[in-house]
Amino acid sequence: MASANLNIMIKAARKAGRSLVKDFREVENLQVSVKGAGDFVTRADREAERIIKEDLRGARPNYGWIGEETGEEAGEDPTRRWIVDPLDGTTNFLHGLPHWAVSIALEYKGEIVAAVVYDAAKDEMFTAEKGDGAFVNDRRIRVSGRRQMIESIFATGVPFGGRGTLPATIRDLSRLMPVTAGVRRWGAASLDLAYVASGRFDGYWERGIKSWDVAAGILLVKEAGGFVESIRSEENPIESGSIVAGNAQLFEPFAEIIRSRD
Numbered sequence: 571m572a573s574a575n576l577n578i579m580i581k582a583a584r585k586a587g588r589s590l591v592k593d594f595r596e597v598e599n600l601q602v603s604v605k606g607a608g609d610f611v612t613r614a615d616r617e618a619e620r621i622i623k624e625d626l627r628g629a630r631p632n633y634g635w636i637g638e639e640t641g642e643e644a645g646e647d648p649t650r651r652w653i654v655d656p657l658d659g660t661t662n663f664l665h666g667l668p669h670w671a672v673s674i675a676l677e678y679k680g681e682i683v684a685a686v687v688y689d690a691a692k693d694e695m696f697t698a699e700k701g702d703g704a705f706v707n708d709r710r711i712r713v714s715g716r717r718q719m720i721e722s723i724f725a726t727g728v729p730f731g732g733r734g735t736l737p738a739t740i741r742d743l744s745r746l747m748p749v750t751a752g753v754r755r756w757g758a759a760s761l762d763l764a765y766v767a768s769g770r771f772d773g774y775w776e777r778g779i780k781s782w783d784v785a786a787g788i789l790l791v792k793e794a795g796g797f798v799e800s801i802r803s804e805e806n807p808i809e810s811g812s813i814v815a816g817n818a819q820l821f822e823p824f825a826e827i828i829r830s831r832d
């Protein structure tokens with residue numbers, strides 16, 4: 571049974587998702603003027619964060635907060651904080667592409683203990699709690715069981731503007747493409763991880779990522795039986811800005827390729 575905290579997170583994600591879906595329909599009409607659509611998306615994004623913050627901070631006023639739009643706020647309880655991306659996949663949203671999500675994680679003593687990634691356009695609610703498994707719309711999910719790189723699909727991302735990570739990612743691609751079934755770059759890190767958790771992708775990696783993009787997805791993958799580490803294995807993937815995730819069988823060979831030049 572979901573904890574009270576997870577229920578609060580699910581409710582907030584649904585509410586924000588509803589507001590975003592309404593705005594998404596508008597943005598599809600606004601595509602003719604990308605600048606206009608850009609301003610509109612910024613407002614949609616802020617409104618979604620406002621909705622989530624009101625719910626989460628209203629229910630747990632003593633927890634800390636970090637959100638993509640409103641930044642960091644310490645709480646009276648220094649051990650717990652919400653990590654929130656109200657709209658992961660902003661560029662997809664801006665272009666009318668239905669691949670974006672609300673991402674909410676609860677961190678306790680530096681570890682993610684509850685996670686929600688809500689793909690509102692497809693009404694897929696990915697959830698996990700530490701020790702209780704991972705789910706989509708209440709159905710249990712597991713990472714894939716694929717054992718061969720050549721039959722596996724991997725996802726990656728490139729942060730806006732490259733953030734200096736592009737040469738390394740291009741090197742990764744040139745090494746991975748010939749030995750796998752392919753690489754996807756779909757533009758929403760939280761969903762890349764949710765798709766690894768549900769066995770749709772076999773692995774995911776990215777350099778230059780932010781904590782709010784990956785915090786919830788990290789727990790989804792772990793609770794679905796997969797592995798998640800920072801590309802530099804000694805670092806914490808939530809804070810280090812780099813991540814490699816995969817199913818249990820392929821994690822080692824996959825991570826070795828990604829790490830071979832780091």
Ligand code: IPD
Binds near residue numbers: 638729778783
């Ligand atoms: C971005 C997406 C994208 C990833 C970038 C992120 P945003 O998040 O998750 O897939 O490659 O690194 O910044 O800006 O759309 O919330």
